[in-house]
Amino acid sequence: MRILVTGGCGFIGSNFIRHVLGGHPGDEVVNLDALTYAGNLENLADVEADYPGRYRFVRGDICDADLARRLIDDSQAVVHFAAESHVDRSIEDASTFVRTNVLGTQVLLGAAHRSWTSGGGQDQERRFVHVSTDEVYGPLALDDPRGFAEDWPLNPQSPYSASKAGGDHLARAYHHTHGLPVVVTRCSNNYGLYQFPEKLVPLMIINALNGRELPVYGDGLYVRDWLYVLDHCRATDLVLRGGRPGEVYNVGGGSEQANLTVVQEIIRLVAECTGRPAEQMRGLIKHVKDRPGHDRRYAINAGKIMSELGYRPQMDFARGMAQTVEWYLDNRAWCERVTSGAYRGYYQRMYQGR
Numbered sequence: 212m213r214i215l216v217t218g219g220c221g222f223i224g225s226n227f228i229r230h231v232l233g234g235h236p237g238d239e240v241v242n243l244d245a246l247t248y249a250g251n252l253e254n255l256a257d258v259e260a261d262y263p264g265r266y267r268f269v270r271g272d273i274c275d276a277d278l279a280r281r282l283i284d285d286s287q288a289v290v291h292f293a294a295e296s297h298v299d300r301s302i303e304d305a306s307t308f309v310r311t312n313v314l315g316t317q318v319l320l321g322a323a324h325r326s327w328t329s330g331g332g333q334d335q336e337r338r339f340v341h342v343s344t345d346e347v348y349g350p351l352a353l354d355d356p357r358g359f360a361e362d363w364p365l366n367p368q369s370p371y372s373a374s375k376a377g378g379d380h381l382a383r384a385y386h387h388t389h390g391l392p393v394v395v396t397r398c399s400n401n402y403g404l405y406q407f408p409e410k411l412v413p414l415m416i417i418n419a420l421n422g423r424e425l426p427v428y429g430d431g432l433y434v435r436d437w438l439y440v441l442d443h444c445r446a447t448d449l450v451l452r453g454g455r456p457g458e459v460y461n462v463g464g465g466s467e468q469a470n471l472t473v474v475q476e477i478i479r480l481v482a483e484c485t486g487r488p489a490e491q492m493r494g495l496i497k498h499v500k501d502r503p504g505h506d507r508r509y510a511i512n513a514g515k516i517m518s519e520l521g522y523r524p525q526m527d528f529a530r531g532m533a534q535t536v537e538w539y540l541d542n543r544a545w546c547e548r549v550t551s552g553a554y555r556g557y558y559q560r561m562y563q564g565r
């Protein structure tokens with residue numbers, strides 16, 4: 212199978228490409244990525260040499276309809292990761308979020324529809340996996356015993372999640388209206404290797420290593436369901452190969468944690484790995500002005516993907532976090548490169564005087 216992966220130079224996409232090339236020797240991957248600030252060719256530096264003839268990178272924008280059509284004509288499946296993915300940036304300026312997450316998604320769906328109907332009826336052997344997010348469900352109360360199920364109404368609260376909900380609705384509409392073989396996944400917070408340090412986990416690891424402040428928004432009691440990125444890649448792969456067209460599959464890590472607990476665990480691990488006193492790093496925690504409209508909690512009910520496709524998260528939070536901290540420690544040069552240049556300006560805008 213030739214798979215078009217969009218956004219493959221980002222955090223999850225790059226892990227997914229490695230997972231597919233390593234696990235499915237018969238598959239080829241074409242990676243379409245615009246290389247925004249979040250896309251990094253270094254994340255896949257070894258792949259071309261490791262899998263000769265099975266991987267191709269195309270620099271381009273998912274909003275380019277002609278390019279999308281050409282690439283999809285040549286592919287049996289699309290796994291669509293490309294997005295603007297950071298909530299705080301969507302609060303600063305939502306315009307690129309609407310362009311990429313809504314319009315870009317529609318361009319890909321339109322191209323797949325035209326390409327896969329060109330021989331007559333809709334080719335049901337193809338698959339379009341749309342990677343959505345649990346944030347489309349909106350916040351869950353701390354004392355609510357339920358996790359999000361796939362039939363929950365969508366109630367996005369941030370410009371990011373509203374734009375992702377737009378793409379999610381469109382993906383399902385193309386299935387309903389045109390019979391496009393779309394499958395949607397909604398997953399919780401990923402963490403692991405190659406995550407850009409605008410997100411909580413890598414930002415805290417890198418700041419702790421550099422002895423910088425650890426900025427916790429508000430009271431730090433916001434809860435997320437932490438999912439190790441390689442578990443997410445396995446889940447996406449299961450959906451690609453076995454998911455039923457028109458269906459939605461939630462993916463979670465079964466590991467709800469408050470932000471402060473995550474930060475404390477990172478401090479403990481960094482102290483263990485470097486020999487620096489944990490107490491000193493705890494002193495770097497600073498409660499800063501909260502994120503506007505901050506969703507209190509997300510929690511996933513992953514029963515459907517477990518029972519239908521046999522998914523089980525293999526990584527528990529403690530082990531996953533330990534491996535993540537080790538990866539950032541072993542890849543200091545990568546960390547330095549991604550935190551130089553434009554990242555410094557971003558960091559100042561977001562955190563200075565907060």
Ligand code: NAD
Nearest residue numbers: 218220221222223245246247249250272273293294296401
């Ligand atoms: P990321 O920000 O690390 O990577 C996004 C990638 O998309 C980058 O390589 C970027 O260059 C590319 N891209 C952006 N705009 C593009 C465009 N117009 N055309 C082509 N490429 C473009 O994102 P991520 O964390 O890897 O997330 C991947 C997907 O998973 C996103 O759709 C996100 O909404 C979803 N998701 C992420 C998480 C998470 O915790 N990271 C959780 C749930 C869902």
Ligand code: DAU
Nearest residue numbers: 296297298344345346399400409410411426427428433470
């Ligand atoms: O739930 C899935 C979503 O998870 C994905 O759809 C998004 O693409 C992804 O970015 C992530 O969104 P969050 O907003 O939950 O992730 P983030 O890492 O930005 O923040 C996690 C929590 O930590 C959140 O409650 C805000 C808080 N936080 C974040 C940062 C960057 C802080 O307290 N301090 C920080 O400096």
